[in-house]
Amino acid sequence: MVSVQRLVAATSSTAIRLAAFVFLRWIPGHHFVPLVFTSLVVYLSSIASLGRAAQPRGRRANQSQTDTRSPAQSVDSVFKTLLGGLPHTKLKWLTYTTVVINVVLTLLCLDFLTRGHLLYPNDDIAFSRIGYVSPTTANLVFREPEAAHLPVTVMYQEATGVFETWHEEGIVYSLDNSTDFTVSVTIQNLKPSTSYRYSLSNNRSGTFVTSPKPESPEASRLSFVTSSCLKPNFPYNILSHPLRVPGIELMTDVLAKLPELLRPTFMLFLGDFIYIDVPYRFGSSMSHYRSEYRRIYSSPSWSYGPAESRAIDLPWLHTLDDHEIENDWSQGNTTSPYPEAADPFIHYHVAANPPIPSTPVADPHNVTYFTFTNGPASFFMLDTRTYRTEPARENSTILGHAQLHSLLTYISTPERPGIHWKIVSSSVPFTKNWHVGTTDTWGGFTDERRIVFEAMWRAERELGVRIILLSGDRHEFAATRFPDPALSLSAEDLQPNSSGLGLHEFSVGPLSMFYLPVRTYRQTDDEDVTVKYAPQGNSKFGIIDIVDDVEDADPNAVAPVPVRSSVLTYSLYVDGEVAWKYRLSVPLDQDAVAHASLSDSAKASRLPSGRVIEDNISELGWDVVLGSAVGRVPELAIWALGKCQDVYFDLLERVQKAERLS
Structure with a gap:
């Protein structure tokens, strides 16, 4: 029979190893830190207790008995010692080895947790x-x-x-x-x-x-890169500089290989530039937030690569998200720690950002959303953290009144000649297809989302522009389209994993951080149509290239008609390699479109369907099946809890009713 002490030793050793692996290679969550250290204390105590209990009995046994165990039993003992952390009854060096393994794993967690903070304050x-x-x-x-x-x-x-x-x-x-x-x-x-x-x-x-002069020949082209979320030295590498950001270096390598004409002109970074609370929050004062920005800007990765391709020379434009304040922040801009968090964000990022809208409605000194134009596109950079209220409640707002008014004004305002794209960026996704943490996205503010979408659909119908949505936050990639109900698309046009018509959102991240191999994104209705989903990869970013070219007025037509168009190509890079490409266009020759033989949906939209031009992402394999199954567990648990709650209240109501009748 297994003793309690041996069971405790094996359990605590397993907890150390699993938690350390997850913490260092998978998810650097703050829950794992106390688990690893507590498990080590329990493990060392149990090993010491087992050693004291076995020592006298072991001496007598050695003097009076010979070892009668079979080779299989010896191997099993070695296996239990090295993998299970249990002490070996004869080979002390084996016991010391398994103890050292657990101590080293704990020290590695401590190194990841503290080395950057202790050795690199970077004042x-x-x-x-x-x-x-x-x-x-x-x-x-x-x-x-x-x-x-x-x-x-x-x-x-x-x-x-x-x-x-x-x-x-x-x-x-x-x-x-x-x-x-x-x-x-x-x-x-x-x-x-x-x-x-x-x-x-x-x-x-x-x-x-x-940037190019408006309406000049150079203004017909634009290329930029977008991503979100970065954390130094993750996945953890003991030999790496603690402030190294692998994703920045992967991006630098990719951009350096592009032809000069295709090199991005700026980075649109959509939040979580710092992680104040991952893996552990050391404080919430202004000095703590400032030190995190200094550490990121001290990273050697900014100067990695050829002198002409350094990431520090790429202009970066920034939006704010929760880990730059506090996880899932929705407490406004006056509640602590928002004021402390906003101070360095303003000095390091807002100070270099584009101008605020010309009519911001609110006090200009209290505005953290921005607008600008570059070549064939205009941009509205949303702030979905500063002004939001609690989600999933009556009159919940993710933008606040002033920002919503400014956004609707921007959407409905005609653009000057040569601008064919309105690009709206958000730190959190617009789609509600993510079924874990949905309320932290626009999925928790569906009434306001509907107002914004209706304005966007109207603009696409009436202004001759196409609206693109960009977002981050989720550490995964998903392309989603939101079809205009006025198009009356068929059920076939609304199937998951299909290209087609509608507002398009490209949500990408992390630039350098963990990802979850658990699949939590899927289509559940006809409002949010899945185009592509790719959860894998510690480094993901998108490159958007816009150029004048010739595209088909209706790619699905029997006899497509080539039309001069402004063409946008979205290229997804996963761990430094091209994984997926998608193309959208805006016809520039409306006379040619009018005379083309188009489908009813194409005529109604005035805009061609999107189309996939490269796909290197596998949709098959055990990891996809397992990830999809595990991803349903939280949702099923919530569903089961809700059912139990309903049964409880129904039973309670029946009891009360019976008491009233009595």
Whole structure:
């Protein structure tokens, strides 16, 4: 019969190993930290107790008996010791080995948890980066904590040759802790579609390219990259720098291999740039939030790769999400810790972001949503955290009144000539096809979502533009379309995993973080139609390329008619490799479309169906089946709990009714 002490030793050892594996390689959740350390204490105590209990009896047995165990029993004992953590009755070195394994695993968890915080506070970090770039300006943010390096002179020149004249933009004479020693400078009087260098007198420098002049030939093309969510040194590698971000390096390699014409002009990063509460929240003060931003910007991954392809020289535009505040945040912008979290977000990111809407409705100093145009597209960057209320309640709002009004105004406003795409970005997905954590997405605000969608469908019908939705947050990729009910599409056009008509959302993440092999996304109605779902990959990002080309007015027609169009191609990259490509278009020659032989749905929409042009994602395999089955467990558990609750209240009502009759 197995003793309680041996059972405790085996159980605690298994808990250490499973929890450490999950924590270091799968999900760095804060629940695993106390589990690993507590299990180690229990394990070491039980091993010591077993050793004391067995020692005298073991000596007597060695003196009077010979070992009569079979080789199979010996192997079984070794197996139990190495894999189960139990002490070996004869080979002490084997016992020491299994104990060391558990201690080392715990130390690795401790290293992942604390090395970056203890060894890299980075109070003295100095860095510079470019944010929003217009045809004539570029927003520069830099940090300089050393008073000896002040004042800092900002210089720039065209990058067309070594003999170009340097121009002085300005001089920063003082920096202090009120902004964490950061400052933003707008470089002005630039030429459109031109490469520039900037140089600071504190030995910081970089490059950038201005956006094209509206309605110029260059303005018909745009390429940019989008993703969300990053955490240094995950999956954990003991030999890696604790601040290294593998996903940034994978992205840098991909972008460096692209032809110059296809290189993205900016990164649209959709939230969770820091994880203040993963794997463990060390505090909620302003200094804690600031230190997380400093650590990310201290990562060696920003300077990885060729000098002309460094990630730090790619302009980054940022939206806010929950892990930059607190998980599933919905408490507004005055409740702590939002004010503490917003401080570094404003200094490090908002300061370099695009301008706020020209008519923001709210106080401009309290606006954290942005609009801009670049080439053939205009953008509205939503803030779905700052103004939201509790989800799934009457009159719940994810945007707040002022932001909703600004968004509806943006959607209904005709664009100037040459702009054929309205791109709306959100930190959380619009689709309600995710069935775990649904209320943290737009799925918890379906009334407001319906208002926004109706405005978007109307704009696509009346303004001659196409609206694209971009989002992140979920550590998975999903492409979803939301068909306009006015199109009256057939049941065949609304089947899962099909391309077609409707608003399209591309939700992607993480850039560098964990993913769940559990499938929690699937279509359940005709409102949110699945186009593609890809949960695998620790690094996922999308590259969007827009260019004038020739596309079919109706790809499903018997005799397709080629029409000059603005064509958008979405390319999904998973762990550095192309996984999936999808294409949408906006016809530029409406006369050709009018004379084309189109299907009824194509005539009603005025926009062609989307189509898949490359798919390297397997939909078969045991991992898909198992992941789908496991993904249903939380939903089934909630369903069962609801049924039990209904039965309980029904029984209670019957009892009360019987008592009243009595």
